[in-house]
Amino acid sequence: MATASINNATVPATSAPLDAADTRRKLLRLAAPVYFELVSGVVAGVIDTLWVGRLGEAAIGAVAIATTVENVLLGVILMVNIGTTVLISSSIGRNETSGLRTVMRAVGVLWMVITPVIAIGGFLAREQVAGLFTSGGDIFRLTVEFFAISFPGMAVFFAQNVIDGIFKGTGDTRTPMRMAILANALILVLDPLLIYGLAGLPRMGVAGAALAMLIGRAVALATALVLLRRKRCAVLGAATGGGELTLRQALSRILGVGLPASADFVIRMAAGMTLVVVVAGFGESPLAAYGIGIKILVFITMALYAVRQAASIHLARSAALSATAARDIGRQSLFLAGGIALGAGLPAALGGGLLVQAFTGDAAVIHEGTILFWFFIPYLAAIAGTVTLGGVFAAGGHARSMLWVALLGAAVQLPLAFGLGAVPALGINGVWTAMVLGAGAQYALSYGLFRRYCPAEPALGGRLSTTPSPAGTATPTRSA
Numbered sequence: 001m002a003t004a005s006i007n008n009a010t011v012p013a014t015s016a017p018l019d020a021a022d023t024r025r026k027l028l029r030l031a032a033p034v035y036f037e038l039v040s041g042v043v044a045g046v047i048d049t050l051w052v053g054r055l056g057e058a059a060i061g062a063v064a065i066a067t068t069v070e071n072v073l074l075g076v077i078l079m080v081n082i083g084t085t086v087l088i089s090s091s092i093g094r095n096e097t098s099g100l101r102t103v104m105r106a107v108g109v110l111w112m113v114i115t116p117v118i119a120i121g122g123f124l125a126r127e128q129v130a131g132l133f134t135s136g137g138d139i140f141r142l143t144v145e146f147f148a149i150s151f152p153g154m155a156v157f158f159a160q161n162v163i164d165g166i167f168k169g170t171g172d173t174r175t176p177m178r179m180a181i182l183a184n185a186l187i188l189v190l191d192p193l194l195i196y197g198l199a200g201l202p203r204m205g206v207a208g209a210a211l212a213m214l215i216g217r218a219v220a221l222a223t224a225l226v227l228l229r230r231k232r233c234a235v236l237g238a239a240t241g242g243g244e245l246t247l248r249q250a251l252s253r254i255l256g257v258g259l260p261a262s263a264d265f266v267i268r269m270a271a272g273m274t275l276v277v278v279v280a281g282f283g284e285s286p287l288a289a290y291g292i293g294i295k296i297l298v299f300i301t302m303a304l305y306a307v308r309q310a311a312s313i314h315l316a317r318s319a320a321l322s323a324t325a326a327r328d329i330g331r332q333s334l335f336l337a338g339g340i341a342l343g344a345g346l347p348a349a350l351g352g353g354l355l356v357q358a359f360t361g362d363a364a365v366i367h368e369g370t371i372l373f374w375f376f377i378p379y380l381a382a383i384a385g386t387v388t389l390g391g392v393f394a395a396g397g398h399a400r401s402m403l404w405v406a407l408l409g410a411a412v413q414l415p416l417a418f419g420l421g422a423v424p425a426l427g428i429n430g431v432w433t434a435m436v437l438g439a440g441a442q443y444a445l446s447y448g449l450f451r452r453y454c455p456a457e458p459a460l461g462g463r464l465s466t467t468p469s470p471a472g473t474a475t476p477t478r479s480a
Contacts, residue, residue, distance in 0.1 A: 018328040023314070027329075027336060030310035031303075033177035034168075038302040040177075044184035051191045052209050059206050062142035065133045066150055066210070068273075070157070073118060075265040077158045080110045081165035082312075083258030086395050087250070088169025089316030099245035104166075104232065106250035111162050115155045122151035142206045149210035156217045163224045167231065168313055175227055179220040186216035260399040264390065267406040271413060271438075278417045278431055286428045289368035292359045293376065300344045300380060304387040307337045311391035326396045327454035333388040341384035345377040368428065375432040382439035389446045392454075401449050405442050413438025 045067060052059045084107050091097050122129065126147035134140040160183075164176040190212035197203030204211060245253075279290045311333040318325045348355065352373030356366045386405060393401040413434050420430030 017324060018332075020328070020332055023329060023332040024336060026314055027307060027310045027332060030171070030173050030313055031306040031336075033173040034309050035303050035306035037164075037173075037177040037180040038306065039299065040180045040184045042298060042302070044187050047188055048191055048209060048213075051195055052206060055195070055205055056138075058138035058142055061134075061139045062146050062206050063209060065130070065139075065143050066146045068133075069129065069147075070150065070154075072266065072269055073122075073154065074161070075262050075269060076114060076118065077161045078265055079255060079258030079262035080107060080114070081161045081258070082261040082394060083254035083256070084162065084165035085169040085309075086257045086312060086316045087253050088166060089171070089313050089395070092170060093317035099250070102245040102247055102250045103254070106247055106254055107162055107166065109247070109251065110254065111158060115158050118158070119152050119154045122154065123148065126151060145205070145207045146210045149207055149214060153210070153214040153217065156214060156221050160217060160221045160224065163221070163228055166228060167224075168309065169316075170231060171313060171317060172231070173309070173313070175224070175231075179224045182223065183216040183220035186219055187212050190215055257394055257399045260401075260403040261390075261394055264402040264406040267403075267410055271406075271410040274414055275417060275431070275435065278414075278421060279428070282421070282428045282431070285362070285364040286368050288360065288362070288365045289356065289372050292356055292365070292369055293372045295359075296348065296355055297376060297380075300340065300348070301383065301387070303340045303344070304337050304384050307333055307340070308388050308391035311388055312395040315392060315395035323454045326392055327450075330389060330392040330450055330454060333391065334385055337384035337388040338381065341380035342377070345380040349373045349377050371429065372432060375429075375436055378436045379439050382436070382443040386439065386442040386446045389450050392450065393446075396453060398449070398453055401446075405446050405449075408445050409438045409442040412441040 049060060049063060052063050084103070087103055088100065091100055091103070126144050130140050130143040130147060134143060160179065164179070167173070167175045191209060193199055193201050194204050194208030194212045195206075196208075276287070276290070280287045311329055315326055315329045318329070353366055353370040355373070356369035360366070386409075390402045390405070393399055416434035416437055417431045420426050420434050421428065423430050426433065
């Protein structure tokens with residue numbers, strides 16, 4: 001078998017092919033809890049909005065703005081979450097866990113550096129942030145009230161995300177799911193109590209919704225910290241192999257994976273928000289249809305992101321991380337994601353009118369939504385491959401590829417949305433077409449890079465490069 005030598009460590013350039021059925025089973029075991037973790041948050045958010053909705057349109061708008069800001073800020077802490085998951089997974093997978101103590105310290109340092117900037121800075125600038133989305137009035141006042149609690153609460157939100165990354169790095173995706181369900185269950189119970197002042201509690205309105213969210217997350221965080229202590233003792237107690245990492249090395253490796261993944265998330269969020277502006281130019285009906293469609297689409301795309309995380313964890317934990325393992329895990333991830341996309345997209349398109357009717361009885365919105373759902377089929381098929389291959393890139397030493405793919409998608413989708421949308425014969429359908437073409441361009445680049453990094457017959461010689469593993473040995477990857 002061909003090998004490469006780095007730092008006096010001999011590593012395999014290839015490994016035995018992975019069993020396809022076994023790989024799919026492992027991916028599903030990892031992905032299922034992640035999906036329920038993600039969905040529980042969405043469901044709680046919908047119910048939260050329903051409770052606040054009784055306070056009026058300004059209250060709904062304030063919560064929507066705060067949720068949007070939180071989603072954007074999530075991209076900041078994701079660089080720690082994802083980087084930590086991959087680094088811990090790869091250490092454990094190769095039984096080189098002596099450097100995990102330093103990894104834990106690096107995670108704490110990153111949280112302490114990032115959190116004050118967001119939590120304290122956001123609190124002090126809450127009026128300015130609210131002013132970016134509103135022009136005054138009740139919605140501005142209520143948004144500021146929500147921010148007064150939610151920005152300091154980012155310390156808890158960020159801490160939970162970091163801890164989730166540690167658990168997932170050990171292969172445990174069930175504990176983050178349970179913590180998310182616990183937090184959201186508490187939020188759902190506390191919402192009516194704090195918003196409307198039931199059971200003798202003060203009536204806090206929108207601020208009550210923010211406080212309920214903070215308390216629910218804080219209880220889940222406290223529980224997670226207890227469980228993490230046990231997990232940490234078990235993992236570090238069995239720490240063996242490899243050399244000790246320096247703090248600087250651990251920080252560098254976490255950010256090396258996490259920063260491109262974080263940028264990928266932020267770019268996609270920004271492109272999505274820009275597309276909303278484009279759609280709004282076509283009137284209320286297309287905008288309403290798009291808003292409803294996105295709410296339904298998120299339940300499908302979350303399954304794709306769950307497969308992505310599973311692929312990243314499984315590949316990083318592979319004891320023989322090689323182009324062969326990456327290729328086999330990538331293929332099975334594509335198989336699962338493609339099945340999810342088509343299995344959910346086609347029924348959604350066939351019943352698109354009925355789905356839209358569950359939200360509104362407006363005939364124009366139903367008509368626009370019915371057409372939009374047919375565009376979702378090719379969009380989902382393309383985005384499924386892009387999202388899941390991102391997990392392979394993150395764990396396989398090519399995290400920057402995720403950034404270039406996201407930039408390409410925005411560069412294709414947004415100009416086409418403006419251009420095709422201006423064609424009279426296409427109208428809003430031109431925007432939907434641009435969305436599909438942007439997703440298609442991303443998948444084409446993703447798959448091309450995947451074939452390059454993980455060819456059917458890995459080439460040796462100059463194209464083989466290695467990335468240092470967490471313990472200082474070498475892991476084979478493909479150079480760009």
